[in-house]
Amino acid sequence: MQENGSNTRKVTTLSDVAKLAGVSIATASKALNGRAQVKAETRERVVSAAEQLNFSPNVLAQHLLSGRSGTVGLVTHDLDGRFSIPTLMGAEDAAGTGNMSVFLCDARGDSLREQFHVQALLGRRVDGLIVVGARPDPRPSLGRKLPIPVVYAYAPSTDPRDMSIVSDNVGGGRLVAEHLLACGRTRIAVVMGDPGYGAAHDRVTGAVQAFDAAGIGMLGGQALYGSWSEEWGRTAAGIVLAQHPDVDAVLCGSDQIARGVLDTLRESGRRVPDDIAVSGYDNWELLALNARPQLTSVDMELETLGRRAAARLFEAIDGTPISGTETLSARLVPRGSTGPLPSTGQHTAARS
Template sequence: MKTKSKTPREAGGSATLLEVARTAGVSAATVSRILNGGTRVSASKREAVEAAIAALNFKPNLLAQSLKRGRSMMFGVLTQDVDSPFFAETLLGVEAALSGTGYEPLIASGHWNPKEEADRIRRLLARQVDGMIVLFGRLSNDELQRFSEHVPVVATGHELRAPRALAFRLDSELGGYIATRHLLDLGHRSIAHITGDLAHADAVDRLAGYRRALAEAGVPGDERLVVSGNFKEPGGVMAANRLLDAGVPFTAIFAANDQTAYGARLALYRRGIRVPEDLSLIGFDDLPSSLYTTPPLTTVRQPMFEVGKLAARSLLKLVEGEPADVEIPELSLVIRETTRRLR
């Protein structure tokens, strides 16, 4: 007696692309476009295909896909510090945007060293990546454009528009202004600033925003209240200690990023200075940990998860030869419990 042959799913295996197409009510070509990261598919069809893929346990043959398309289905991602919670948020955004596209990120670190950054990119290119995401760093626009002659490039922390290269950056000067303006609105006039590493454009811009806010409020800037940090917690500890040891009175600190604020908070705690009762403190970034500091940190939010998603989605478009115009995410003030009105 003949028995009915089982489908791959009934046999415990993966379904075929044709079965996914039939279940979703679309053509096999539509399924293929979605799997290959194509963007010219309606939201309803994409949802139907994704539901069919989940229901049928469909696992695409990525090797066959890459051979057919002449692509590796890999994107190189150059970060600066894989241990940094700032970059971790951005990388999570990249991964989220690439999920379901068939592309995988291949990550390397440049450690804010332009020679090392260039070397890491060349190594990624040797792996035949189909595109590059460069997260901040110190490469020049000219260098980014030269790399884009090999593969499309999307970079953050730069400003660039070229046929195969796109770069965008958030407005750190505005962020520094927002942070300082918040403290001014609370009645503070003696406001200290712990900078980031001033070799970084973002640190320079945040310092400029701090100075602009003071100038607009008619508050004379006191350079004794501006001390250098390095965007790291130990730098925040040392900078806060220098401020306190200098003997110049102040009632609030604007730290160049949240990690610096964490270090400053520790230094204040060790000196018996209460936050915010004795001194207000504001950071910059809105890292996930800032919600759980004691007390929770007031900060300027940089939507780094969304920045990572935007970079990856832009690169997908460039690889497909589509225009990749971007709407740059906005910064916003997140008021928690480390700032209060001056009494």
């Protein structure tokens, strides 16, 4: 009944195919692999035998010979998070085009666990390794003594000789600040997330570059740091409104923060974007598309990042030396929460 309850069913082997086709196993191999020196008629006989037996070559054996396993290891620290998943999809994508398969290992931020997984993957003779961080800050290198190439994605290695692919947070901050300026906003507050993240400071740095270039200062002279949460967004918006009632834009460090800011603004009777423009970061569609109005955001293009990481890894596997940090541009995604100031009015004061 349950035919696959146990592995008793014998898997067909090349020698089964050869026997059925009435040839040697060497000839069967050549026929199936499209080698030139096989008579057409013989090849056909072998191929049809293989089909008949539903033959699928044992890749493990093939790779024992070739010295390559056709697999890569993906060690992630953030399987539940939203950063590693798109990275991982991009990598799987790039891998899938060839005949690579991906081992997924979740190290959960624990470096012992990471070490354990790396050893296991080495034993499986993966051809290379991609390490995906949970947050964009630099992380310790796996070292340079591994027999296979490694690419660090999202979170770079602290060792500059390693290959890392990261998102440009400075550029992303600049991009969205420039957008707000282009919308005619001049009194722009910055509400950032956890100051323990390098990305938080990078995004502020980028925004300040844009403000400087426009010859205006950040509203209040400095960014408000807190956490990456809606709660903090609500609180921070209250602070901004109290201290700077004439604010005309809030640049937020994440979409979660922006959602909180939007809530407080709405409940204070401020219209978005007419009175105040609001921008997020991450372009997390769940949050951005369900916001009222929909949220202008910055997309780090993590899938591209993952694809790039995999591409670099494959180059390295093919022998091209790789090294250094590659920074990927972010992309602005304008939506309803930002727009030009209404031509009629100055920035209206509180209207509740």
